[in-house]
Amino acid sequence: MRSYDIATIEGDGIGPEVCRAAVTVLTEACGTSLLRFANFDGGALHYQRSGAVLPEDTFAACNSMHAMLHGAAGLPGVTYPDGTEVGNDLHLQLRFKLDLFANVRPIRLYAGVQSPLAGFQPGQIDYVIVRENTEGLYASRGAGVNLRGEVVTDQLVITRKGTERVAKFSFDLARRRQGAPRDGKRRVTVCDKANILRSYAFFRAVCDEVAAGYADVEIDYAYADAITVHMLKKPDFYDVIVAENMFGDIISDLGAGTVGGLGIAASAELGERHGLFQGAHGSAPDIAGQNLASPVATVLSGALMLRWLGEQHGDAALLSGADRVEQAVEAVLAEGRVVPRDLGGQASCTDMTEAICRRLR
Template sequence: MSYDIVTIDGDGIGPEVCQASIAVLREACGSDRLNFIACEGGALHYQRSGQVLPDDTLAACRSAHAMLHGAAGLPGVTYPDGTEVGNDLHLRLRFKLDLFANVRPIRLLRGVQCPLKDWQPGQIDYVIVRENTEGLYASRGGGVRLRDELATDTLVVTRKGVERVARFAFNLSRQRQGAPRDGQRRVTVCDKANILNSYAFFRAVCTEVAQTYADVAIDYAYADAITVHMIKKPDFYDVIVAENMFGDIISDLGAGTVGGLGVASSAELGEHHGLFQGAHGSAPDIAGQDAASPVATMLSAALMLRWLGERHADAALLGDAKRIETAVEEVLAQGLVVPADQGGKARCSEFTQAVLHQLR
């Protein structure tokens, strides 16, 4: 079977990291397994056309098997209300395609120096599942700003939204080997149930869902406290599930503990669609200089293959995903071709060639 993959290079370093990842995907999967469909979108396209997500791009995304995105956003390219145009690309895709689960693996790779003292590869390996369509971000475009005196946004939590992201988190835990500390399959609910009714409801629904997963433990952590726990005992975690805003914040914290956003992959998943991109931004200050690290996008491309392989029972894709992950980690572990964000001087093209060589 062949798969149609929409690619959106986007802005800043987006074209560099996206094209590097496409080269790796072609090497891993062969020339006839993946059909790449290049589409427009992002802040630069908005400047040119007035559209951040053109209708034809959205139509292609709806019909494709998956989407791979570079990065989006440019300084000063904003809407009249001051919000960034670039972010609106994946926000629109998120809501229009109902990509309700944002999946952020937090794994310390060999060859990446951990900012936390004495932690080694294998000891930090968990996943943050962020509810992606509700929470505080449900107010996107609907908040109130009154005479430059008052502004409000509403936090929205529904039973349907919490149930489905909770089930996603518990099912994901079942697919994993448990937390590094004790091997326990565990879902940690991140909230502020002690303060706000909306989060108390979020916790209650997660607890109801947990009753149908006797093989997976449930754990609770307040959003402020978990920022300490993620630093002090990262090996305790297996899967963390959180409301949209909290999930957004702790995902970047988690990435910081394993080397930064430059090595952080990301998937936005729904029942029928999947969008994959590195967790970093567009870094326009180094765009076009061959200075970007493609690691996060390459690992996101591997996530894409894994998701497609599971959906279509395609063992070959699952194997290709593992090969890419192993190749990227092996290049990092060798320490000969090190991206700038990891303290080295390797160009984007040099790292890409090293991964291609490792795959061969």
Template sequence: MATYQIATIEGDGIGPEVTQAAMKVLTEACGSDTLSFEMRDGGAGHYVKSGEVLPEDTFVACRDMHAILHGAAGLPGIVYPDGTEVGNDLHLRLRFRLDLYANMRPVKLLRGVRSPLRDVEAGIDYVIVRENTEGLYASRGAGVLLRGEVASDTLVVTRKGTERVARFAFDLSRRRNGAPRDGKRRVTVCDKANILRTYAFFRAVCDEVATEYPDVEIDYAYADAITVHLVKKPDFYDVIVAENMFGDIISDLGAATAGGMGISPSGEIGDHQALFQGAHGSAPDIAGQNVASPLATILSGSLMLRWLSERHGDATLAGAADRIDAAVNTVLAEGIAVPRDLGGQAGCTEVADAVCRALG
């Protein structure tokens, strides 16, 4: 039986709590010998102590081990001289140094969770694939601040970057069951091609890639319009591909329609490495109180198992991921342990224990 080394960074705030909860569930689902969680330092708190947000030995572990599991990072007031947050720099450095070019954000309405939307009879089940290394965020640390009067950042779109993230989106659609409304496999290109050349180029490259996938429908939505569509007709969507900044924004909107950031998982995927973490922040105001929901991190762990399963041809990991997803649905649908952000009273360890029991 294979053992997979998981570079594990708990981080800051609620990061240690939700990470430990996810590790417990993953171990219960996979067995004690399948995953080896290798704990590594990193985050805003570590920066305060050492001057490093991402120590080199942590980076090497993330590069060389089978996958990365991250809790959360960031603390109030811990910023660089330019005002940007130290905590965010942890996964940003990993993202760019490991070339994790596809940010995958599933948006799914789970059983037992009430959407703030009224008309979602067909359900919400789509994935936002965000280009993760280019776009407006390519200017990170490289923008211009002139005389304290003028600031500028550059939006970068390349053919290589767009082709590979578009292929990731189309391949993902092929592995899914289509949109809830009509069962069609569909990739929606989110852009502002009507205004800016960079986005027109992004769309044109996506069009070229689409010719390789005649079984997947291509669709288009401007970034402003899609904020309306995700509220009015979320069941229409299967996979959405977007530039970095637009993808970042619409991902949080999508998460809100399906219950909030506390149950929103994410994966940052490259050709050789991948990082998995809940899409929420470090929530330092509730850290150490055992009240945070671990579900986003647990579901991110499920994404990790699926990625490892595909990469290593290990079907047992995909089976464990299926069981985790089913257990989370059971816990929420039956009201066994509902976290506070979903209207319940269950604490972090209580939710994790309930998911472990449901796995049985």
């Protein structure tokens, strides 16, 4: 049996708790012979101690191993001289150095979770937001201009290569899915502001070119402001949404809010050869070390990792493990006996971890 080496970076705040919980669940699902985890330093606290948010040995491990599993990073007041947060720089460095161009955020309403949107039942909200992860407004990271403290500029960057590959990723993903819950149609919605800015008009035009090669997938369009309304009124219409970096960042959190919040929101940052997996929530330092955090988002991110590795390596055991982890999480939530605090219950991080593992057994 083949084995896979996973670099874990526990990070700051609740990061160590939720990362260790995910490792426990993934090991229960796949066994110790299939997955081998090795922990490495990184994050805001490590920066305070050493001056490096992403040490060289940590990056080398991330570059060489099969995948990366991250807890969370960031601490209040730990910033660079320009005011930007140190913690975010951990995954931003990995994102840009390893060219993790597709940020994948599943938005799914699980059984046992109540949506704030009236009338929507489990399964009726089930789509994926694919955010271009290396260009857009965030391409200015560290390169913007602050002129005399009077004029500050950042540039929005859209390239043909960047748009083509994230669009192709999105259409390929739609082909593997079952279509939108409302009508079963495989659909990619392009989120932009093509009516105002040339950069977004170019983004849409390149997506149109890619769409021509996918006759079996419908293309749809939504302006970034209007889609925030549509995601609330007709979330069942969506299958895959592709967006520029900043817009994708914003609507991903909105989508998470419709299915239970960031505590249940998984994410994957994918490139041609590398994958980084972490919950979409922050480090929540106010509850760190108290066993209060929910590990669900990180566990579900771990399931995304198993599925990605399984597809990359043609490994049915990993694909089966991904399905089993997701089913175990949903079964625990649906049962309603062990419910994390962010979903209205009292379960601790340990309680949730043990309940998911019992389901797997």
